[in-house]
Amino acid sequence: xxxxICLAPRFYLASCAVMGALLTHNTYAAEGGGSAYPSGxxxxxxxxxxxxxxxxxxYMSNYQADKTxxxxxxxxxxxxxxxxxxxxxxxxxxxxxxxYSLLGATLASRLVLPFVDGKVSYEIDTPRGRVRRSDSQAxxxxxxxxxxxxxxASPRISQIVGVDVFAPAxxxxxxxxxxxxxxxxxxxxxxxxxxxxxxxxxxxxxxLYIINQKNDATDYQSGNEFNIDYNIxxxxxxxxxxxxxxxxxxxxxxxxxxxxxxNGNGNKGQVxxxxxxxxxxxxxxxxxxxxxxxxxxxxRAEGDRFWLQGTIRF
Numbered sequence: 278x279x280x281x282i283c284l285a286p287r288f289y290l291a292s293c294a295v296m297g298a299l300l301t302h303n304t305y306a307a308e309g310g311g312s313a314y315p316s317g318x319x320x321x322x323x324x325x326x327x328x329x330x331x332x333x334x335x336y337m338s339n340y341q342a343d344k345t346x347x348x349x350x351x352x353x354x355x356x357x358x359x360x361x362x363x364x365x366x367x368x369x370x371x372x373x374x375x376x377y378s379l380l381g382a383t384l385a386s387r388l389v390l391p392f393v394d395g396k397v398s399y400e401i402d403t404p405r406g407r408v409r410r411s412d413s414q415a416x417x418x419x420x421x422x423x424x425x426x427x428x429x430a431s432p433r434i435s436q437i438v439g440v441d442v443f444a445p446a447x448x449x450x451x452x453x454x455x456x457x458x459x460x461x462x463x464x465x466x467x468x469x470x471x472x473x474x475x476x477x478x479x480x481x482x483x484x485l486y487i488i489n490q491k492n493d494a495t496d497y498q499s500g501n502e503f504n505i506d507y508n509i510x511x512x513x514x515x516x517x518x519x520x521x522x523x524x525x526x527x528x529x530x531x532x533x534x535x536x537x538x539x540n541g542n543g544n545k546g547q548v549x550x551x552x553x554x555x556x557x558x559x560x561x562x563x564x565x566x567x568x569x570x571x572x573x574x575x576x577r578a579e580g581d582r583f584w585l586q587g588t589i590r591f
Contacts, residue, residue: 296475308497308532310345310546310577312487312504313419313443313463315365315391317569317582319483320508320522321556322472324435325387326385326428329375334588336367342571342580345399350544350575357407359399365418367391370488373428387439391418393447393457412454418447419458436467441485451494461499462490477512479520487531500543508554516557523551523569528576546576562589 318336342503347353398411426439443465447458467485473486474480483506489499504525510520531543550566567584 285466308499312502316504316526317526319506321565322471323333323472324437324469325484327371327373329373332371334369337585339364339583340579344579346574355402357400359396363395365393377584382429383578385426387423389421393418394398395455397455414455416448416457420444420446433473435471461492479510481508496535498533500528500532503527503529520554522554522567525549544576549573
C-alpha cells in the first residue's frame, strides 16, 4: 500500500525497520542485525504517487522473533530463550507538486517519522556460565527524508524513482541492547513500480540499495544492503484485493569494526519473507492487512511481521 491507501487524515501505517534490527550485539549482520529501511512496508501499489498536494499516512506494525540465526542459516548455539518484540507506528507525509515536472515526471517529496517500542531478552553462554540479558526502550526512531521523487503514470504501469535519506534522529546509547535509533546516516536510491499485465492483476515492487555510513560511537561500519518489497494481488471486485506480499533482503558487503571484518565473514545478513495480503479500498478510504513470515535467514533474527496500513482521503 503506497499512495492509494491510508488511514486517519491520510496517514500511512507503517513500521518498522527497527525490527530484529535494533540489537546492538555485534554478532548480527548490519550492526544490530537490521536495517534502516522497514522491509515489507512498500508492497501494494508501491509504484504510484498520491494525488497533487499533501497526503499523510500512518503505518503500524508488530514484529515478533524467537530465533537468532547464524552464518550457516541455523540457530546460534550460544544464545538461548531469545525473545524480541518491536511495535512501531510511523507518520508519513508526501507532497506532490502540481506546478512542476521533470523529464515528463510528476515531482514529490516525502518525510517519515517513526515511533518505536521494543523489548529484547535472551540468555548467552559465557566463560562464567549462562547470563541473561534484557532491555526495553521506546521513543522516536530515525527520520526518513526523500527530497525529490519522480513519478510516471500510464493506464498499465506506474513508476517512481527517488533516494531515501535516513537521518540519525532516534534515541541511541551504545551500551543498550535495544535502540530506537541506529546512530548512523544511510542513503538508498530506489525504484518503485506497479504493473497491471491484465486488468485485475496487480504486480508491485520497491527495489532499493542501501548505503550505510559508519557508527562513530562504536566504530562499526555496516555493509551495504539490497532489498525488494513485492506484492502480487488480484482484484476480485473493484473494492477487494487479495494476494501475497513480502520482501527479499541480502547484505551485499560485509560489516567491519575498527577496520576489521566482523567474525571473519562480514556477518552478511539475508532473509526472504512471504505471506497473505488483503486490501479493501473505496474512493474515500481503504485498509491493508498483511502477515509476512521470514525464512532462509542468515545473521539476523527470524520472525513474523504483522501490518495494518490504511487511508482516508479528504
